[in-house]
Amino acid sequence: MRTKILLDENDLPRKWYNIQADLPRPLDPAYNPQTGQPIGPEDLAPIFAKELIRQEVSTDRYITIPDEVRDILTLWRPSPLYRAHRLEAALGTPAKIYYKYEGVSPPGSHKPNTAVAQAYYNMKDGIERIATETGAGQWGSALAFATQLFGMECTVYMVRGSYDQKPFRKMMMQCWGAECIASPSPLTNAGRAILERDPETSGSLGIAISEAVEDAASKSTTNYSLGSVLNHVCLHQSVIGLEAKEQLAMDEAEADIIIGCAGGGSNFAGLAFPFVREKLDGRRPDLEIIATEPTACPTLTKGLYAYDYGDVAGYTPIMKMFTLGHGFIPPSIHAGGLRYHGMAPLVSLLHQEGIIGSRAYHQNEVFEAAVRFARTEGIIVAPEAAHAVKAVIECADECTRTGEEKTIVFNCSGHGHFDLNSYEAYFSGALPDYEYPAELIAASLKDLPRV
Amino acid sequence: MKIGFLINPVAGMGGAVGLKGTDGQHARAMALGARPVAPAKAKAFCTALGPTLHTFLTAAGVMGGDILRSCGYDCETVYRPAAATTTRADTIAACEACRAAGARLLLFCGGDGTARDVFSVCDHDLPLLGIPAGVKMYSGVFATTPAAAAEIIRRLGEASCIDAEVLDVDEEAYRHNALSTTVYGIAATPALPGLRQASKWASDGSSEGRTQEEIARFIVDIMRPGTLYLLGAGSTTAAVTALLGLEGTLLGVDAVCDGRVVGQDLNEDGICALLERHPAAKIIVSPIGAQGFVLGRGNQQFSPAVLRRAGPENLIVIATPAKLSRTSSLYIDTGDDCLNAAFGTSIAVITGYAMAQRIPLKT
Numbered sequence: 091m092r093t094k095i096l097l098d099e100n101d102l103p104r105k106w107y108n109i110q111a112d113l114p115r116p117l118d119p120a121y122n123p124q125t126g127q128p129i130g131p132e133d134l135a136p137i138f139a140k141e142l143i144r145q146e147v148s149t150d151r152y153i154t155i156p157d158e159v160r161d162i163l164t165l166w167r168p169s170p171l172y173r174a175h176r177l178e179a180a181l182g183t184p185a186k187i188y189y190k191y192e193g194v195s196p197p198g199s200h201k202p203n204t205a206v207a208q209a210y211y212n213m214k215d216g217i218e219r220i221a222t223e224t225g226a227g228q229w230g231s232a233l234a235f236a237t238q239l240f241g242m243e244c245t246v247y248m249v250r251g252s253y254d255q256k257p258f259r260k261m262m263m264q265c266w267g268a269e270c271i272a273s274p275s276p277l278t279n280a281g282r283a284i285l286e287r288d289p290e291t292s293g294s295l296g297i298a299i300s301e302a303v304e305d306a307a308s309k310s311t312t313n314y315s316l317g318s319v320l321n322h323v324c325l326h327q328s329v330i331g332l333e334a335k336e337q338l339a340m341d342e343a344e345a346d347i348i349i350g351c352a353g354g355g356s357n358f359a360g361l362a363f364p365f366v367r368e369k370l371d372g373r374r375p376d377l378e379i380i381a382t383e384p385t386a387c388p389t390l391t392k393g394l395y396a397y398d399y400g401d402v403a404g405y406t407p408i409m410k411m412f413t414l415g416h417g418f419i420p421p422s423i424h425a426g427g428l429r430y431h432g433m434a435p436l437v438s439l440l441h442q443e444g445i446i447g448s449r450a451y452h453q454n455e456v457f458e459a460a461v462r463f464a465r466t467e468g469i470i471v472a473p474e475a476a477h478a479v480k481a482v483i484e485c486a487d488e489c490t491r492t493g494e495e496k497t498i499v500f501n502c503s504g505h506g507h508f509d510l511n512s513y514e515a516y517f518s519g520a521l522p523d524y525e526y527p528a529e530l531i532a533a534s535l536k537d538l539p540r541v
Numbered sequence: 542m543k544i545g546f547l548i549n550p551v552a553g554m555g556g557a558v559g560l561k562g563t564d565g566q567h568a569r570a571m572a573l574g575a576r577p578v579a580p581a582k583a584k585a586f587c588t589a590l591g592p593t594l595h596t597f598l599t600a601a602g603v604m605g606g607d608i609l610r611s612c613g614y615d616c617e618t619v620y621r622p623a624a625a626t627t628t629r630a631d632t633i634a635a636c637e638a639c640r641a642a643g644a645r646l647l648l649f650c651g652g653d654g655t656a657r658d659v660f661s662v663c664d665h666d667l668p669l670l671g672i673p674a675g676v677k678m679y680s681g682v683f684a685t686t687p688a689a690a691a692e693i694i695r696r697l698g699e700a701s702c703i704d705a706e707v708l709d710v711d712e713e714a715y716r717h718n719a720l721s722t723t724v725y726g727i728a729a730t731p732a733l734p735g736l737r738q739a740s741k742w743a744s745d746g747s748s749e750g751r752t753q754e755e756i757a758r759f760i761v762d763i764m765r766p767g768t769l770y771l772l773g774a775g776s777t778t779a780a781v782t783a784l785l786g787l788e789g790t791l792l793g794v795d796a797v798c799d800g801r802v803v804g805q806d807l808n809e810d811g812i813c814a815l816l817e818r819h820p821a822a823k824i825i826v827s828p829i830g831a832q833g834f835v836l837g838r839g840n841q842q843f844s845p846a847v848l849r850r851a852g853p854e855n856l857i858v859i860a861t862p863a864k865l866s867r868t869s870s871l872y873i874d875t876g877d878d879c880l881n882a883a884f885g886t887s888i889a890v891i892t893g894y895a896m897a898q899r900i901p902l903k904t
Contacts, residue, residue, distance in 0.1 A: 385899070414895075419894075421892075421893065421896050519869070522862065522898045523898055524892075524897065525897045526897070527891060527897045530763050530857070531895060
């Protein structure tokens with residue numbers, strides 16, 4: 091029985107998979123927040139690299155990964171696919187469970203898959219500095235890691251709740267030469283406006299995005315970089331699913347259920363999209379694809395599919411996506427990377443079309459699943475990835491009840507070595523089970539005028 | 542073991558009629574149509590207790606003997622009240638008689654006023670335990686429910702005797718919207734994990750006020766035209782009326798509809814009358830301090846009849862995270878087991894703007 095299914099460095103994918111080529115219908119256009127007109131490349135040029143803008147709208151099925159990017163990715167890629175024999179035995183399930191482990195990257199998560207690519211394209215455009223935001227710190231540390239490889243500076247606006255909870259992520263960014271600032275900060279108009287209203291706010295990803303975009307837009311040699319949500323980010327993460335397909339084939343397995351946690355949607359998309367293609371083209375109509383999220387920020391399970399801003403201040407393009415409203419500030423849950431009011435438009439469209447499903451979980455049941463995983467498979471997962479683990483156990487238990495021998499594949503998107511205070515809170519019984527009072531909000535919306 | 546067993550037959554009667562306590566208000570409560578509460582709670586205790594090897598010492602008639610005998614217990618009558626309507630003096634005299642007859646524990650059925658009277662005899666050297674039946678039960682000497690009291694008595698050998706505050710509020714001030722709590726002493730009380738309620742924890746103000754405003758802002762934003770909102774007691778619910786620019790009663794039940802106050806300091810009948818006119822209604826309550834009671838303590842105006850009429854699904858619970866952090870579970874004790882069960886095993890508590898916490902619910 092094989093536990094680790096490994097690919098050779100030469101098997102690292104040479105092209106990214108772009109799901110825009112296979113969507114059931116094109117994405118709805120994004121709009122410029124200032125003009126109200128459909129957004130064009132010229133609207134994005136002040137803050138994004140040219141090639142990233144091209145990738146954002148491309149409908150080419152495959153896009154070549156530059157050799158310089160592949161060279162860096164080989165530091166940790168191809169990542170291992172594990173068969174979770176011990177978890178299966180502990181659950182007593184007939185299901186086969188596999189997980190792609192992205193915690194092997196230097197920053198410890200899937201985020202550098204796109205950080206390296208984004209830093210590379212910005213460097214090619216002569217950009218000297220990148221401003222960005224980070225929730226739990228995974229993205230900030232990944233971009234800090236990537237920019238220093240290309241000799242660039244990096245400023246990270248880190249959501250204050252995580253900044254206070256996770257000092258080690260901040261130190262990682264400093265190790266890689268980046269500047270890490272708690273958001274909201276007094277350095278930007280967006281940050282000052284929020285602090286004026288609520289000086290003790292724990293911040294949110296939406297606020298931090300506003301600050302980073304404002305920073306980038308105000309300096310010609312600075313660009314902005316986003317770690318999730320956007321089409322080109324989902325494109326870069328597709329290496330996860332492309333590798334996983336090869337690795338499953340090596341083990342003569344075929345996925346029946348694909349699971350990933352979804353905050354902005356990129357790690358979920360990275361694993362799922364190469365598999366979604368088989369569902370879209372009719373080869374695997376029964377393939378079940380599940381995005382998991384916290385009940386505290388249930389964007390897919392309770393949100394509306396509507397046009398909304400990607401940030402709090404309204405600087406970003408208005409996109410059609412599942413959203414809880416750009417003004418929504420989720421509670422300070424420990425899965426900081428899942429505290430985002432919106433969702434990637436690509437993931438949103440597939441969810442709206444019924445191609446992917448979603449499930450939401452409370453904090454305590456998520457950590458219970460994570461501890462079970464740690465005690466069987468050994469890996470202490472990040473709180474974000476623990477949401478996927480919870481769904482995996484739920485699906486495996488369903489297989490136990492029905493006797494079905496399904497193959498479950500999930501993305502274990504990062505380790506939780508910098509999240510041990512979250513585990514401590516769980517063990518001490520101090521984790522509140524937050525949830526979004528969707529029914530009350532929906533009832534109040536019934537009286538809104540129809541437009 | 543000899544256990545003193547006493548019922549304050551008028552305890553709890555002021556609750557449903559909105560009197561916020563029955564001390565000195567028995568006649569008024571009767572005039573307002575109040576019905577006895579304590580005998581039913583005492584009977585629930587006896588039913589839950591079942592056969593026991595303990596010997597009960599009690600007072601005659603409605604103060605204990607009637608219920609004990611009707612439930613099949615042999616008991617020794619150690620005190621007889623002089624008149625049909627009992628008083629504080631009878632409670633104290635009955636406790637003294639139980640103590641003199643060798644009681645090792647005083648079990649009483651009542652509220653904070655009764656606890657004070659019993660404690661005046663027990664002090665710290667004779668343990669006491671309350672079967673909850675009053676309007677207010679801020680003291681730490683009460684079991685969470687009559688059944689929990691029975692469980693403690695059944696497992697007395699396992700129970701630890703712990704210190705608990707005996708508290709009471711100034712009812713006259715309370716009736717005029719002022720919460721003034723006094724600690725009357727530290728009693729010894731038998732306790733098993735999860736079966737004894739904590740003393741009420743009062744909000745410290747400062748950051749609580751800010752969170753209360755945030756909760757109030759959310760509640761006001763989801764209010765719908767034509768819906769009746771019944772707001773229970775406490776500073777968290779009072780923040781809602783304050784945000785609406787309305788004047789409410791801090792410690793009573795107020796009704797709001799379409800931005801106007803349509804009822805103030807309502808009793809059960811007043812609420813029922815409003816529900817007749819407003820079929821769409823929401824009840825908004827905040828749990829009592831660290832005790833965690835959502836219903837059944839301090840807000841008995843929300844009687845089983847009211848709750849059934851409004852529908853359990855229309856209960857909105859609001860509390861600040863700091864308040865919630867002091868209780869691992871919330872409790873519902875409407876006095877009707879079927880209705881208690883209708884609220885489920887957990888409840889969402891609004892703790893901020895568009896934010897809730899899921900808390901286990903016990904009955």
